[in-house]
Amino acid sequence: xxxxxxxxxxxxxxxxxxxxVKKTVxxxxVKKTxxxxxxxxxxxxxxxxxxxxxxxxxxxxxVRLYAQEKDITVNGKPLESYFPQxxxxxxIKSPFVATEFLDKFGVTAILKGGxxxxxxxxxxxxxxxxxxxxxxxxxxxxxxxxxLTRDPRMRERKKFGLKRARRAPQWQKR
Numbered sequence: 001x002x003x004x005x006x007x008x009x010x011x012x013x014x015x016x017x018x019x020x021v022k023k024t025v026x027x028x029x030v031k032k033t034x035x036x037x038x039x040x041x042x043x044x045x046x047x048x049x050x051x052x053x054x055x056x057x058x059x060x061x062x063v064r065l066y067a068q069e070k071d072i073t074v075n076g077k078p079l080e081s082y083f084p085q086x087x088x089x090x091x092i093k094s095p096f097v098a099t100e101f102l103d104k105f106g107v108t109a110i111l112k113g114g115x116x117x118x119x120x121x122x123x124x125x126x127x128x129x130x131x132x133x134x135x136x137x138x139x140x141x142x143x144x145x146x147x148l149t150r151d152p153r154m155r156e157r158k159k160f161g162l163k164r165a166r167r168a169p170q171w172q173k174r
Contacts, residue, residue, distance in 0.1 A: 050133040054126025056151055059114025063126030065134065069106025074123070088120040095128045098145050099138050105131075125150060 048068070054061040072079040072092065083089050096102045107127060111119045128147035132139050142148050156165035163169055 052129035056121040057118040059118035059122040061122040061126040065130035066106040
């Protein structure tokens with residue numbers, strides 16, 4: 001009789017195991033998809049500046065364009081003290097003049113590498129890129145003036161056996 005009882009108990013255990021257990025499934029919240037215009041509006045509201053990078057030769061300019069401020073600071077100094085030459089100041093302000101946004105934006109920039117001229121042109125390149133982020137319709141104007149093209153000309157490296165990149169040592173007869 002004990003064998004019969006054991007078999008009955010085993011059947012009951014198997015039946016209990018076979019019964020499906022109800023699982024609680026958490027429903028994931030459905031993400032609302034935004035249209036492109038709505039996304040752009042939210043980005044403009046969240047960010048209070050537009051950040052870009054401009055380059056020329058070995059100079060690199062990290063540029064931030066602010067809508068609230070109206071002055072240009074370079075490496076923590078005002079533009080006039082960092083670039084005392086008027087022609088370099090004109091180069092930097094030229095994207096604003098071309099797009100007629102001269103006193104509507106403020107700029108802070110961190111410049112590294114290169115000389116004064118290369119830094120000024122790198123800053124101009126960065127400002128032009130930032131203005132496109134503000135208004136994509138300005139791209140045509142800035143492209144036509146040549147402010148968006150990165151000037152690829154770099155200094156050629158020195159080769160071994162030569163004095164400079166291509167300057168050979170003076171030839172001796174004996």
